[in-house]
Amino acid sequence: MSSSESIPEQVKVEEKPKRVAGVIVAGHAFQHMYADGFLVLLPTISAAFGMTAVTEGLFSAIRQLAGGITTMGGGFLVDTFSGKRGLLLAGSLFLMGLGYMLIGIAPNYPVLLVTVALAAAAGSFWHPVGLGILSVSFPRRRALMMAIHRSAGNVGEVATPLLIWAALIFITWRQVLLGGFFLITAVSIALYITLSRLGLPTQASSPRGAGSQLKSIGGLFRSRALPVLMLVSGLRGMADRGFIVFLPFYITKEVQLQDPSASTLDAAGVVAYHLVVMTAMAIVVPPLIALVADKTGRKPVMIATLIASTFFMGMLWWVGELGWQFTVLLAIFGAFRFAVTNLTQAASLDLAEGKRLEGSMIGLLWGNNATWGAISPVLLGTLIVSFASTSNEYQMIFAYGFVLTIAATIAGFFMVNTGRPDREIPLKL
Numbered sequence: 001m002s003s004s005e006s007i008p009e010q011v012k013v014e015e016k017p018k019r020v021a022g023v024i025v026a027g028h029a030f031q032h033m034y035a036d037g038f039l040v041l042l043p044t045i046s047a048a049f050g051m052t053a054v055t056e057g058l059f060s061a062i063r064q065l066a067g068g069i070t071t072m073g074g075g076f077l078v079d080t081f082s083g084k085r086g087l088l089l090a091g092s093l094f095l096m097g098l099g100y101m102l103i104g105i106a107p108n109y110p111v112l113l114v115t116v117a118l119a120a121a122a123g124s125f126w127h128p129v130g131l132g133i134l135s136v137s138f139p140r141r142r143a144l145m146m147a148i149h150r151s152a153g154n155v156g157e158v159a160t161p162l163l164i165w166a167a168l169i170f171i172t173w174r175q176v177l178l179g180g181f182f183l184i185t186a187v188s189i190a191l192y193i194t195l196s197r198l199g200l201p202t203q204a205s206s207p208r209g210a211g212s213q214l215k216s217i218g219g220l221f222r223s224r225a226l227p228v229l230m231l232v233s234g235l236r237g238m239a240d241r242g243f244i245v246f247l248p249f250y251i252t253k254e255v256q257l258q259d260p261s262a263s264t265l266d267a268a269g270v271v272a273y274h275l276v277v278m279t280a281m282a283i284v285v286p287p288l289i290a291l292v293a294d295k296t297g298r299k300p301v302m303i304a305t306l307i308a309s310t311f312f313m314g315m316l317w318w319v320g321e322l323g324w325q326f327t328v329l330l331a332i333f334g335a336f337r338f339a340v341t342n343l344t345q346a347a348s349l350d351l352a353e354g355k356r357l358e359g360s361m362i363g364l365l366w367g368n369n370a371t372w373g374a375i376s377p378v379l380l381g382t383l384i385v386s387f388a389s390t391s392n393e394y395q396m397i398f399a400y401g402f403v404l405t406i407a408a409t410i411a412g413f414f415m416v417n418t419g420r421p422d423r424e425i426p427l428k429l
Contacts, residue, residue, distance in 0.1 A: 019198050020133065020137070020195065020198050021133075021134055021137060021138070021145070023191065023194050023195055023198065024089070024130045024133060024134060024149070025148055025149050025152040026152060027089060027093065027126070027130070027187070027191050028126065028130065028149050028150075028152045028153045028156070029152040029153060029155045029156035029159075030093065030156060030184065030187045031092075031093060031096070031123055031126050031153065031156070032152075032153035032154070032156035032157050032160075033156040033157070033159065033160045037156070037157060037160030037161060037163075037164055038100065039161075039244070039247075039248055039271075039275060040160075040161045040164045040165060040248070040268055040271055040272050040275065041164065041173045041176065041177075041268075042056075042245075042248050042249070043248050043249060043252045043264065043267065043268065043271065044168070044173045044264055044268060045103075045112075045173060046249070047264060048173070049108075049109050049112060051109070052381075052385065053246075053249075053381040053382075053384045053385050053393070053394075054378070054381045054382060054385055055109065055381075056245070056246070056249065056377070056381060057245070057246075057377035057378040057379075057380060057381025057382070058113070058377070058378055058381070059112070059113065059116060059377075060241070060245040060377035061373075061374040061375070061376075061377050061378045062113050062116055062117050062120075062374075063116045063117065063119075063120040064120070064241060064370050064373040064374045064376075064377070065117075065370050065371070065373075065374035066116075066117035066118070066120045066121040066124075067120035067121055067123065067124030067366070067370055068124065068366050068367045068368075068369060068370015068371060068373070068374070069121070069367060069370065070120075070121035070122070070124050070125050071124040071125060071127055071128055071362065071363045071366035071367060071370070085129050085133065085195075086191075086192055086195035086196055087192060088125065088129050089126060089129050089130060089191060089192075089195065090188040090189070090191045090192035090195075091122075091125075091188070092122055092123060092125040092126040092129070093123075093126070093184055093187060093188040093191065094122075094184065094185055094188040095118070095122030096119055096122040096123035096126075096184065097180060097181045097183075097184030097185060097188070098118075098119075098122070098181065099115055099116070099117075099118035099119025099120070099121075099122055099123075100115075100119045100177050100180060100181065101177055101178055101180070101181035102115040102118065102119070103115040103116055103119060103177055104173070104174040104175070104176070104177030104178050105174065105178075124366065127362055127363075127366060128360075128362040128363045128366075130149065131146065131149065131345060131349070131362045132362060134146070134149060135349045135352075140294070141294055142294070142346045142349055142350065143290035143291075143293040143294045143298065143342060143343060143346035144287060144290045144291055144294055146290065146342040146343075146345045146346045146349075147286045147287040147289070147290035147338075147339070147342040148287055150282075150286060150338050150341065150342050151282065151283045151284070151286060151287055151338075154279045154280075154282045154283045154338065155283055157275065157276075157279040158276050158279050158280050158283065161271070161272035161273075161275045161276050162272050162273070162276060164176060164268075164272065165265075165268050165269045165271075165272040167179075168265055168268055169265065223416070224414070224416065225351055225415070225416040225418065226348070226351055228411060228414050228415050228416070229344060229347055229348060229351075229365075229415060229416075230364075230365065230368045231411045232302070232306075232340075232344065232408050232411045232412050232415060233340075233341075233344040233365060233368060233369055234368050234369060234371070234372035235372070235404055235405075235407050235408035235411060236306065236309075236340050236341075236344075236404075236405065236408040237341075237369035237372050237373050237376075238372040238373060238375065238376040238404050239313075239376075239400070239401040239403075239404035239405045239408065240337065240373075240401070241372075241373035241376040241377060242376040242377055242379070242380040242397060242400050242401060242404075243313075243397050243398075243400070243401040245376075245377045245380075246377070246380060246381075246384070246394050246397045247274075247275075247397065248271045248275075249394050250392060250394035250395065250397055251267070251270055251271045251274055251322060252264075252267040252268075252270075252271060253392045253393075253394055254321065254322035254392055255267040255270050255322070257391060257392060258322065270322075274327065274330060277327055277330060277331045277334070278330045278331060278333065278334035278337070279334055280331070280334070281331050281332065281334045281335035282334045282335060282337055282338045282339075284335075285335035285336070285339070286335075286338050286339040286342055289301060289305060289336075289339045289342075289343075290339070290342050290343070290346070293343055293346065294346075297417040297418065298343045298344075298346060298347040298350070298415075298417060298418050299412070299415045299416070299417035299418075300417070301343060302340060302343045302344070302347075302412055302415070303409065303412045303413065305336050305339045305340050305343070306340060306405060306408055306409040306412055307409055308336045309333065309336045309337065309340065309405050310402065310405040310406055310409055312329055312332055312333040312336065313333060313398060313401045313402045313405055314398075314402050315329050316329050316330065316333065316398045317395075317398035317399055317402055320390075320395060320398075321392075340408075344365060345362065345365060346418075347415075347418045348361040348362065348364070348365045349361055349362070350418035351418060380396070380397065380400050383396060383400065384396050384397075
């Protein structure tokens with residue numbers, strides 16, 4: 001990446017912006033070791049608390065909604081006040097680890113919901129702070145930086161599932177979460193010390209009032225660009241949230257149908273393997289897609305990616321059972337799964353450029369996705385319980401994801417093409 005990267009005139013980088021970006025990207029890998037490595041434990045936790053598809057969906061809805069609300073509020077505060085962002089990033093990791101540790105000692109389902117809300121809320125606060133720093137530091141490579149940040153999260157997701165499965169051979173799921181807390185505490189301390197030494201990008205202008213902040217946000221709704229972007233992101237997020245929440249349950253049920261003697265640990269190993277396969281492709285491909293988007297604008301690349309996602313979701317639906325064909329299709333689907341998220345984040349930051357709304361836009365987008373995403377698991381869980389007719393009732397997740405991704409694709413044609421290379425970047429904040 002060129003050292004002469006263009007940045008807005010009044011954004012001052014004190015020291016080593018590329019190294020700061022590297023630390024943020026690396027920290028995101030650890031954040032996702034928790035947030036998505038936790039998926040391997042879901043079937044075991046569900047069995048421990050006697051959940052149904054509906055209560056599994058409610059559990060995920062609480063997790064999604066708590067994260068979205070915190071991200072939305074956190075983004076607003078980060079833009080309104082000149083906070084200590086290194087401390088905020090480190091605190092996000094620490095409190096997330098604490099929340100998941102409390103899940104490990106939860107005695108019943110209601111307490112479980114409270115603890116998962118805390119864990120998700122703390123972890124999600126990372127995004128408006130970290131992505132805001134990357135956005136103001138590298139405005140002409142915004143989609144690429146979003147994709148690299150997301151790929152680092154995917155590295156964490158690839159590393160974690162098999163480690164968790166191996167740990168379950170020797171210890172319980174509760175002990176896994178307790179041990180993870182000590183690891184993430186050490187990481188959060190190291191992150192804070194490193195960022196304090198490197199220095200973070202600062203804005204020369206003084207903090208502004210909440211009224212002025214809200215007025216600036218409201219001005220973005222006067223054109224169709226932001227509302228349509230939120231619709232596309234929400235529909236795609238709704239499809240993805242329902243899919244990823246119930247995928248471990250689908251795989252577990254398939255393992256049990258194919259081998260009734262299979263244990264919970266056996267099923268967890270198959271779940272972990274498929275999560276790794278799906279996520280591994282997402283490490284390399286989305287940054288390449290983002291490079292194209294930084295050259296051509298977001299819209300055409302996003303539509304192409306949505307069409308690809310729709311096709312491979314449909315193919316997973318058509319295959320309909322666990323086997324090598326399913327595994328291959330899941331891997332290809334994973335290559336496109338996160339690309340749309342990277343592009344919607346970059347597009348939202350395009351709209352925020354020059355308005356000091358980087359954190360607010362990430363928060364608004366995540367809050368929007370959380371609202372749609374919180375509805376999705378409960379809705380899908382209800383559909384599974386009420387209408388599923390196959391031997392594996394969780395097979396409905398593919399039809400559900402297929403329909404919603406088609407809807408997101410159609411909405412994408414009404415988007416404004418932001419991030420075009422011929423568009424000048426404003427120099428004033």
